[in-house]
Amino acid sequence: MTTVTRRPEAETLPAGPRRRRRRGRPRNRLTIALFVLPALALFLLLVVAPILVAGYASAFRWNGFGGLPTDFIGFGNFTRLFASDIFYTDLGNLLLLIVATLVIQLPFALGIAMLLHQRIRGRALYRLVFFAPYVLSEVITGVLFSLILSPENGIANQLLGPLGLESEWLSHPDSALWSIFVVMTWKYFGFHMMIYLAGRQNIPNELIEAAKIDGAAGWKIFRYVTLPLLGPTIRISVFLSVIYTIQLFDLVWILTEGGPAHASETLAVTMFTLGFERAQVGYASAISVVMFGLSLVFALAYQRLVMRRDLEGATTAMGGKR
């Protein structure tokens, strides 16, 4: 979102002089270093160091007790992981959730955003109501929905029962993952709706009017004017969704603990159970390394291939080349 709003002004800035100024005098550089140091130290300590330790631990059979691991097994944890069924269940679930998010959740959010951009009565209220779930914590959402979706006493079955749409929701292997997706959508579509709304408001009305004068209407305006101009916003929201899904833990843990029979398990849930229930910290670290790898590869590839256009303006303006 920030990239989107910053881009137009960033492009108008002349790149040359800034670049020279950035090199700066030595005293300037010292000041910069002093200001960067605390943040850098925290970043190294809290972000880089744990990654390195996880990478290190993943090469050992280790129950996490007593100092540093000693039983070196090389890639043993990874071989074991790649041979385990649960890992592929996790990947399958991840893929399904990503596809469902991209095909159902985000278009839904986009649709609502376009509706709420119209002049309709009480649209501020609608925006507030749709955005509200995003403000709730994941744990509260989870507890709330485990009550709503309870097969025996839940309000969902009481409402849907008369329509013949009863379900065991979280309690059946076939429906557990989809139920989690429903909860995810309930919680996050409002957030994406807000992003889209903001993006839509940045599109000058003149363009829409021009299209109208050219004879375009309804769907055509949306398809050929609004949607392309929303591109950067959509690309960011897809990015956030995918990264979120790779790390998905809290909701699943509260709702199903990954069950029944691993049907709704995610990589993070597997990592947690291995590390904290089974005390196989080395093995769990291997999963965290894989998760990190997935996030990193996706983030880099996505930025390089998909978001390149959006980022170019911002980065050249700052005087650097990618």
Next chain:
Amino acid sequence: MKRTCALIAAAVLVAGCGGGQTATTEPEEGGAPGKVTLEWWHLSTSDPLKTIYETRAKEYQAANPNITVKMTVLENEAYKAKLTTLTQSGKAPDVFATWGGGVLKQQVDAGLIKDISADVDLTNFTTASMAAYQFDGKTYALPTDIGMVGFWYNKKHFEKAGIAEPPTTWTGFLDAVKKLKAAGITPIALAGKEKWPGHYYWAYLAMRIAGLPALQQAGTDHDFTKPEFVQAGQQLKALVDLEPFQRGFLGAGYSTPDGQSASVANGKATMELMGQWAPTVQADSGEGLGEDLGFFPFPEVEGGKGAITEAFGGGGGMALGADAPKEALDFLKFLTSTENHTKAVESGAVLPVLKGVESAVKDENLKVVAESLASATGFQLYLDQAYPPAVGAEVNDSVAELFAGAKTPEQVAQDITEVAKSESE
């Protein structure tokens, strides 16, 4: 920014593992007694035990003004997670609740637990109650509670379904389940989401079919593929195939408002296989059955090597961290003194671990449990505590998948063996 979050998430695991051995502050040696703070962790979040423990801490502080007892009280699962994180960082609370068995053994091996063999007098403790806390002839904790798992049932439902006596054989049990179903009653409530209640079924069947020695031997030779263990799974499958559980049991919790305990307590299901704390939790999570609640031991399996008099269960104890100040031992002795233990037993929250306290048990059902336990011809600790954490978790996990129809009895035996073997390497 989000990417940073991704990195942090991936690294969360490690946050629990870093750091080395750090000693807690030792009290001043000699001279006037220095100020001492005792970290006490336990998991009695519901009354009467919650209040009893608070009172004990206050009494102890009143008698020893230089000591402050700092309590950390957490619910079961949260307690396990927090304790695991702490112990993996190389520390342990001064005094803390434990179930003993494989988990405690792992902590002992890591040098986190104080060996109290020389400091405590065990003559008064019952043998069954001590079993979980002794390794290689050394004692690492004192028990505060001991009990066993059995079927808690609704007498009214049995009457309605025409079941005269609680079943004593597995065939009789399956018949009772069929009769209850025919009478339109849900025979059994089960918390499928939490897994540990399900493992009781497999463990008891293994005990009854393969026998206690076989189960204990499997703990050392890591072989769970013997035909008897597969048969245990097959008998369990025979039960699951009758569809005796409440709707949505695979996603049900234990003490949640619509969980296993509440289902029995509110008369929606007839039976649950649960430990000595079941009546307390039922009264807490639902209406409670009062007079209608009954208890019977897990039935015998015809042709099996085990006897109905062999009990499966466990209790609770308190262990001391390796770096705990010497006052911690004194506090532990205070907690487990005959006087204080009797008070806890009288409240109905725990069962006696000390000889001669049996008469303090007031509740009729708990008396049955205490008597069955006292006359038990053999005792097996919960499998998820007796074995190392990874093996225990695999038992829970595999059995849960058997309940869900995702694993065959053979696969269950195979998968437990695989984990047990790889853990022992």
